[in-house]
Amino acid sequence: MAFTSVLRRSASALTPLAGRLLSGQRNLHHHCGGAFFVAMNHTHKIIISNNSSSLVTSFRGYCSSANSPVLKPPSSDDSLIKVLESEINCSEQSFEQDEDIPKDFPFKLDDISGMETVILTREYEGETIKIEVEPSDLVIGDSSSDDDAEKDEPSTLPMVVKVSKTDGPFLEFEISVHPGEIVIDSLSVKIPDLPEDGIRYEGPKFDELDEKIQNEFLKYLEKRGIKASAMKFLHGYTVNKAHREYANWLKNAKEFLEA
Template sequence: MSSSAAAFLVRRALSAPPVFLRLRRPPSLFYSSLASSPSSFPSPARAAVPLSSARVSSFTPLRFASSSSKVSADDTLKRVIDSEIDCVVQSDDPIREVDLPDGFPFEIIDNPGDQTVVLKRELAGETIEATVFMNYDEEQDLNEDDDDDDARDDGHDESSIKPTISLVVTIQKGEGPFLEFCCNFNDDKLEIESMSIKKRDDPDAQNAYEGPEFSDLDESLQAALRRYLEARGIKRSMYDFLHEYMINKDEREYLTWLKNMKEFIEK
């Protein structure tokens, strides 16, 4: 898949803000402030304590507190991870294999650890690939819209809203240029966001003419391009299967992610 398609995926994927840890500086040792204030020198009895001993006694409690805090935080995290794993495993909708629909024409390439899957088929000298991912950003936008009174009056139920399935479809013939479609799939229709012709030796050429916006094309041309995809197996009837498959994959990947995190914490 070209880097432009990968960039499309990155823009659509969820992003979580990084967590920054603020480290507090240890308090200054008492003797550093005494040097600038002669009138506050300690009594001879205190002054007899070697400076190195004062340094050890000041830092030892800090080291002990830091180690104790780390153990406590690790134990808490492990308990929370175990609880979350139990919730996933004992869910009312357990992780299971999703059956392929009858006559499904694509091979499914599903690599563990990836957030996407690839559909692939060969048809009459063409190689058709579709990189599929769940677009949760669209689901969030729909949920926000449903907070409006008008949406509630229309009978929309938040539990019935399904996220958009997004695809980057490439159609290749031999070693020459190929077509790339960026699409959104929902339970009503297949929407094409963009279509471009890519050069295999330079798929991300900066100055290449990519045609007008898809929505600006003549409606008959838009309809013909949708039919072109449908003839190659990219049909709106795939939505229910892809939705179920991607929800299942998300659960599997989440469970594996939790187990990997637990394994790291326990080392």
């Protein structure tokens, strides 16, 4: 009888506790899929499932999370870096042609990465021909026009051509290369020995010269390799140079931000 009385008192004492646990389990089932929380070390909580395998899985997840390395907090410049990456990919996909120099290309090409100007040189019958091209001078259509047809116009590549001999005067042409056509914009006869003071006579405007003289100077340049076939390659190469230098500039900026 004494034992039975003790058992009944124990059972009656446990009834409220069981009720509270069951009530808590019902409430937690609504939020956490049938699991309930047990406090650990007063600071951490772990989800324990009614299924023993779920308990192992949950515990492994907890340990994995607790022991994982601390991730570097996102940089405030991440959005800028992503925009740069996108622009780099776009620029690298914009190359127009293969950059292999044709075997019959008459000039030696000097292109230093990071430098603006492309230099081409050749020797011809005792003369030195030097061409200077700057990709930033490339003109594509008419950007000031709202006409789509004009925006699709082929690009124009300005360049400077110098023809010199061992000493004395030399010729300096400013020309514009269009697809299939070369136009002389100006011609100067440079005389090195003239005094520095005073204003030099630059000569007449080229388009005001007699048409026969204009045509003969065009033939003069063509004999020295300034012709449509060679300039077509140079035109495409310069477009690629512009994209390449732009992409490198973007990469340098991105590397700085990521350092």
